[in-house]
Structure formats: C-alpha cells, structure tokens
Amino acid sequence: MTTRRKFLASAGVGAAAAGLAAPALAQSKIRWRMQTYAGVALADHVIRPAIESFNKIAGDEMEIELFTADQLVPTGELFRAMQQGTIDAVQSDDDSMASPTEVTVFGGYFPFASRYSLDVPVLFNQYGLNEIWGAEYEKVGVKHISAGSWDPCNFATISPIRSLDDLKGKRVFTFPTAGRFLAQFGVVPVTLPYEDVEVAMQTGELDGVAWSGITEDYTVGWAGPARYFLTNNISGAWIGHFFANMDRWNEVPERLQELLRVCMDQSHYYRQWWYWGGEARLRVEGTKMELTSIPDEDWDKVETAARTFWDEIAEESETKARIVGIFKKYNEDMQKAGRPYRYTRA
Known part of the structure; x- marks a missing residue:
C-alpha cells in the first residue's frame, strides 16, 4: 500500500488516480465465516436456507461460509471467537455461547418466559428487548442483528x-x-x-x-x-439470535446489512411454521x-x-x-x- 501511494504521488495523478482505484476496491468480495450452534441435520432447517438465499442475492459482493456445531470452535467458545474476529458471525443463544453480558442468562430457555413461539418476537419487537440486547452487545464489540424463536x-x-x-x-x-x-x-x-x-x-x-x-x-x-x-x-x-463481530458488521455496505436482516427474518419465519407444525405432527404421527x-x-x-x-x-x-x-x-x-x-x- 505504501508503494502504491508513492507511485500515485510521483505520477502526479492525485485524485484522478484515486478515483480510478475505487472500482477495484468495490469489486473485492466480502467473505464471512459463520458458525451455528446446530449440528448438520438441524442446520439444514434453522440456518442453511437463509444463508444460501443471502449468498445467491449478494452474488459477487459478499459470501457467507457456514460452519455447524463445534466445527471451528466449541459452542462454549463461540462468543470469544466472534469478539476476537476468528469467526465473523454466529447463530446461537446467549447462554450456551457464554457471552459476558447481563442478558446471557435469558438466552436459550429461560424457564416459562414464553408459552408459544410468537411470544419471543413480540417481546423483542414490542416490549423493548431488542434495545436492551443491542446495547448490551455493543458494550462488548458485538452486533446483535436479530432475535427469533425456536421450539419448546x-x-x-x-x-x-x-x-x-x-x-x-x-x-x-x-x-x-x-x-x-x-x-x-x-x-x-x-x-x-x-x-x-x-x-x-x-x-x-x-x-x-x-x-x-x-x-x-x-x-x-x-x-x-x-x-x-x-x-x-x-x-x-428457545430464544436464539444472529450476531456479528462489530468491526466486520461496520465494513459491510448498508444495503448488504439490510439484506442480511431480511434473510435472517426469513429464517425466523421458516422456523415458526416448521417447528409449530412439526411439534403437532410428530406428537400425532411419530x-x-x-x-x-x-x-x-x-x-x-x-x-x-x-x-x-x-x-x-x-x-x-x-x-x-x-x-x-x-x-x-x-x-x-x-x-x-x-x-x-x-x-x-x-
């Protein structure tokens, strides 16, 4: 980079040369590594469809490589790995990834906090939990992207x-x-x-x-x-979330941040009907x-x-x-x- 700067200065092209360099930087593909709490079979439902959809839409701009439970690091080390940038993003609950926040104890299954899966998004979107989670994770350099519900x-x-x-x-x-x-x-x-x-x-x-x-x-x-x-x-x-290393999140253009949110919301919706229907069907037909x-x-x-x-x-x-x-x-x-x-x- 130092050599390139000297070349631009000695060539006397200044801002014009910098402008020519911008498209090359824009074409550099953003690559993330995400690990989920879920094993291979479960990941095919709770996360993989959303990531595949994101990668397809993002095209040459960004790609997320998905890893399943314990594949890169043990689940209990997920938070530290993300905070340090070893992993760019995580799908987990606060509790099992041992996040050092005030909200950790409420992740996963906080006893009888909810009765139905729809309780979780209402608590986060209408009763103020999103703001609390966002503030707590910002303190430790992590972006809380979104929360959703899983099964009982x-x-x-x-x-x-x-x-x-x-x-x-x-x-x-x-x-x-x-x-x-x-x-x-x-x-x-x-x-x-x-x-x-x-x-x-x-x-x-x-x-x-x-x-x-x-x-x-x-x-x-x-x-x-x-x-x-x-x-x-x-x-x-179960209360689960999508998280990202704050620096990696801030490097992503706003349009792709919004695409990430949309795909993660689609993942939350998928689980709503997959679990709700599955729980009843397997009790009856299992x-x-x-x-x-x-x-x-x-x-x-x-x-x-x-x-x-x-x-x-x-x-x-x-x-x-x-x-x-x-x-x-x-x-x-x-x-x-x-x-x-x-x-x-x-």
Whole structure:
C-alpha cells in the first residue's frame, strides 16, 4: 500500500488516480465465516436456507461460509471467537455461547418466559428487548442483528417421566440456565459436545435431553435412543439470535446489512411454521417415542418455582431486574387477553 501511494504521488495523478482505484476496491468480495450452534441435520432447517438465499442475492459482493456445531470452535467458545474476529458471525443463544453480558442468562430457555413461539418476537419487537440486547452487545464489540424463536423445551428420555419424582437423578443434556433451574428437582445437568449426545444416550452416559421439542429429537436422531417424550415443557420457545463481530458488521455496505436482516427474518419465519407444525405432527404421527405427561397439580409446582427463580435472577443486577419486569408485564398482559393468548385451567 505504501508503494502504491508513492507511485500515485510521483505520477502526479492525485485524485484522478484515486478515483480510478475505487472500482477495484468495490469489486473485492466480502467473505464471512459463520458458525451455528446446530449440528448438520438441524442446520439444514434453522440456518442453511437463509444463508444460501443471502449468498445467491449478494452474488459477487459478499459470501457467507457456514460452519455447524463445534466445527471451528466449541459452542462454549463461540462468543470469544466472534469478539476476537476468528469467526465473523454466529447463530446461537446467549447462554450456551457464554457471552459476558447481563442478558446471557435469558438466552436459550429461560424457564416459562414464553408459552408459544410468537411470544419471543413480540417481546423483542414490542416490549423493548431488542434495545436492551443491542446495547448490551455493543458494550462488548458485538452486533446483535436479530432475535427469533425456536421450539419448546421438553424432556426426551430413555425411561418414562410421569411425576416430578421421576426427574430425580436424571442425567440430562441441557442449557446452562435450564440446568440451573432444573437442578432443584433432582435433574443432573450434563455438558457434552452436541454431536456426542446421541451416542451418550446409547451408552447410558445420558438419561436424556432437555434441549428441544420433538421436531429436533427426530431431526437430529435423538428419538432413536430416547423412547419417551414428556409433553410438559419448561419453556414455550428457545430464544436464539444472529450476531456479528462489530468491526466486520461496520465494513459491510448498508444495503448488504439490510439484506442480511431480511434473510435472517426469513429464517425466523421458516422456523415458526416448521417447528409449530412439526411439534403437532410428530406428537400425532411419530412412532419412535411414547408420550408421557406429569399431572397439572404437580407441574404447577414447577411453574411456581420458575417465578421464584425469576426473582432470584432479578436481584443480580438492574438490567436483569428490568428484563424480568418485562417478562412479568408481558405474561400478565397475555393472561388478561385470555384465549387464545393464555388460558386458565378449570
């Protein structure tokens, strides 16, 4: 670059030469590396279509190379890798990528924060969570691009769960915050690489998972070793996000930033109907897992414990208290709105 500048100055062409150089710079293709939390089979639904669509439209201007769970770095190191620029962008929840922010505990499955998948986009777009997430990640040099909902969190286990007592001693693959909450009911949270989970259930190292709904259980192969599916869930939808290294984001032209948002919104929409329909269809037509349920009077104890858990989290910081307040206000509004938003058991 120094040699080029000297050449332009000695040639006496000044601004005219600089103007000629601009088209060459504009034609330089932007290349990103993005890693998702999802394994190969799941990524084909939760992210790959959106990235392929973006690459097709962006053409010669930009290309995103997609990597699946743990392919470049372990999921727990995703945030640091993105912050440092080793990876340009990430699809994950805050919790499992261990982001050092005030919002981390609310990523993934925050117990009973949502009942349906549509709750998540409403919370972010109408109740102020987008602004909080954006501010928190800007502090640590990361761009929070958008948030969306995934599937509910149910147990898929080798032995049946029909009461709260059946949870005791179960070694379960789950998210950090979900594991922290479930431990009070005797669940033993286990951390493993995503791709090792199926084998761990086959060998008995795991008793099950509390990572997803039934759609993912079938899609990624967990419905093989897991013979039972508990219909009670601890959250109506996983909260996930798209993030980017702030410097890499700022280097992208505004038009391509907007294209990224549009394609990511399309990804959020795809998951809305894919999960919503898949959860119902596989409960009705699935042949690999027997459905079980914990009686309402027992499960009410879990929901009550969740509210206590919320209050404990709210005491940790002002930002956390603000978010818990939003969750409470939202759920109160939904309850007042009545059916179909919320219902009260007779």
